[in-house]
Amino acid sequence: MEWKKEIRILFWFIAFFLFAYFMPVYSDRFREAIMAMLDLTRWYAQEHVILCLLPAFFIAGVIAVFISQGAVLKYFGAQAKKWVSYSIASVSGVILAVCSCTILPLFSSIHKRGAGLGPAIAFLYSGPAINILAIILTARILGFEMGLARIIGAVIFAIVIGSVMSLIYRKEEKDKAERQMNVPMDEEKRPMWQTAFHFFTLVLILVFANWGAPAEGVESGGWYWIWAHKWEITAFFAILLVFSLIYILKLKREYVLIAAAITAASAFLATSPMIPMVVGIAGVSILTLLDKRDEDNKQWTLSTWDFAKQILPLLALGVLVAGFLLGSTHGDTDMPGVIPNQWVVNLVGGNSVFSNFFASIVGAFMYFATLTEVPILQGLMGAGMGKGPALALLLAGPSLSLPNMLVIRGVIGTKKTLVYVILVVIMATISGLIYGSI
Amino acid sequence: MLNIKVIGKGCPNCEKLEHLCHEVIKEENLEAQVEKVTDVNDFADYGVMMTPGLVVNDKLLSQGKIPVKHTLAKWLNDQAES
Numbered sequence: 360m361e362w363k364k365e366i367r368i369l370f371w372f373i374a375f376f377l378f379a380y381f382m383p384v385y386s387d388r389f390r391e392a393i394m395a396m397l398d399l400t401r402w403y404a405q406e407h408v409i410l411c412l413l414p415a416f417f418i419a420g421v422i423a424v425f426i427s428q429g430a431v432l433k434y435f436g437a438q439a440k441k442w443v444s445y446s447i448a449s450v451s452g453v454i455l456a457v458c459s460c461t462i463l464p465l466f467s468s469i470h471k472r473g474a475g476l477g478p479a480i481a482f483l484y485s486g487p488a489i490n491i492l493a494i495i496l497t498a499r500i501l502g503f504e505m506g507l508a509r510i511i512g513a514v515i516f517a518i519v520i521g522s523v524m525s526l527i528y529r530k531e532e533k534d535k536a537e538r539q540m541n542v543p544m545d546e547e548k549r550p551m552w553q554t555a556f557h558f559f560t561l562v563l564i565l566v567f568a569n570w571g572a573p574a575e576g577v578e579s580g581g582w583y584w585i586w587a588h589k590w591e592i593t594a595f596f597a598i599l600l601v602f603s604l605i606y607i608l609k610l611k612r613e614y615v616l617i618a619a620a621i622t623a624a625s626a627f628l629a630t631s632p633m634i635p636m637v638v639g640i641a642g643v644s645i646l647t648l649l650d651k652r653d654e655d656n657k658q659w660t661l662s663t664w665d666f667a668k669q670i671l672p673l674l675a676l677g678v679l680v681a682g683f684l685l686g687s688t689h690g691d692t693d694m695p696g697v698i699p700n701q702w703v704v705n706l707v708g709g710n711s712v713f714s715n716f717f718a719s720i721v722g723a724f725m726y727f728a729t730l731t732e733v734p735i736l737q738g739l740m741g742a743g744m745g746k747g748p749a750l751a752l753l754l755a756g757p758s759l760s761l762p763n764m765l766v767i768r769g770v771i772g773t774k775k776t777l778v779y780v781i782l783v784v785i786m787a788t789i790s791g792l793i794y795g796s797i
Numbered sequence: 798m799l800n801i802k803v804i805g806k807g808c809p810n811c812e813k814l815e816h817l818c819h820e821v822i823k824e825e826n827l828e829a830q831v832e833k834v835t836d837v838n839d840f841a842d843y844g845v846m847m848t849p850g851l852v853v854n855d856k857l858l859s860q861g862k863i864p865v866k867h868t869l870a871k872w873l874n875d876q877a878e879s
Contacts, residue, residue, distance in 0.1 A: 463837050464806070464848050467837045467838060468840060472844075654865050
């Protein structure tokens with residue numbers, strides 16, 4: 360008998376028992392929080408899953424399967440020019456870091472065999488911060504402005520923190536034996552522009568299908584026009600996708616046309632745009648899974664499925680917890696959670712140095728599963744968090760956590776890890792202050 | 798005797814690759830041992846930047862993706878003969 364395991368099970372039994380025993384079922388605060396939790400979950404399910412998350416997973420799948428990552432990796436070699444390494448490192452998170460488990464091996468290779476500590480740190484920081492799923496969801500739920508601030512902040516952070524670290528440790532860097540890094544290069548299957556065409560078609564479908572309604576009363580201008588015609592525009596890109604499936608992925612033309620016809624028919628018959636989206640996604644999945652000509656097509660949908668499996672359960676859990684603790688705030692709805700708004704306002708309200716610093720520290724140590732930072736921040740902002748501290752948390756949060764600090768420490772040692780963490784916290788605080796005051 | 802190393806920190810894809818190796822070894826009746834390399838500090842020694850990496854008899858055959866089953870079978874057979 361494994362005592363440790365049995366005792367752990369006992370511990371969870373007791374914890375659940377105590378929770379059930381003392382559960383304040385009749386307290387208003389508790390009931391409201393439960394309602395807020397259910398409401399927030401329903402809102403996510405209705406508003407974000409089909410039109411936003413599902414297409415986003417397919418885009419992440421394209422990145423993982425069709426885009427040759429070897430092409431990017433060569434810029435991390437020891438011979439690469441420093442400024443090139445830095446700029447590539449700070450933006451490559453978009454295409455390299457779709458899975459967090461690829462970041463650390465890459466980080467350690469760049470550090471030991473490649474461009475050195477600076478670019479390695481830049482990559483380590485920006486990888487999780489600007490991955491494409493996170494940006495899409497941030498812009499969609501926390502607003503376009505916050506999404507943009509997150510990207511710009513992350514890129515600047517990556518370069519500044521990387522340079523400062525390599526400046527502090529420039530002596531050590533020189534002594535390091537230079538050994539050539541092994542860069543994997545698989546031959547490109549198709550010209551770059553074709554892959555890019557496929558990729559951007561999907562991105563534009565996502566962008567226009569989720570085009571936000573203009574402010575109340577606005578009924579003219581370019582943004583309004585796009586919003587009013589967003590389904591026509593989305594349909595246009597869907598037609599481009601059909602071309603892409605036939606001529607770029609080389610799926611069987613007859614099958615693609617049948618799937619496209621079914622999707623189009625569903626668009627005319629259904630009242631909700633979600634129906635054709637679901638039909639279209641099912642069509643693409645079936646077409647690629649049954650394709651016999653090119654293994655990559657099947658891999659595309661399979662890796663999309665992997666992302667969905669990895670991310671959706673944790674995100675759902677994150678939404679439930681955020682709803683319960685912080686309440687549900689969206690549109691006209693405003694339901695309180697278990698945590699009193701006053702606490703949130705006291706700690707991270709407004710734009711004081713303390714608020715920003717507190718948000719940075721909490722963000723740095725807390726672990727956020729992929730994308731869960733978004734519902735949590737939505738809850739916090741609804742409860743009165745300032746936008747400055749919110750950005751500070753976004754910039755310090757996903758790239759750093761206690762478990763991940765321990766792993767980094769294993770690669771670069773305690774001192775450098777400490778410097779890295781401190782730099783991130785200071786910079787996050789400062790950018791929060793700046794963003795909060797504009 | 799083939800020496801196969803699956804290099805990865807234990808993410809789902811690394812485990813998938815390991816399973817696939819065992820499957821191919823069984824089906825092709827190869828004599829081989831499969832090892833796992835999980836320490837990130839050792840990855841660079843094998844030249845692996847993207848996980849999962851596959852090293853057979855000290856030769857890096859692929860990284861960053863899982864090879865298709867028949868490709869893997871071909872690689873392993875080639876290595877077994879040489």
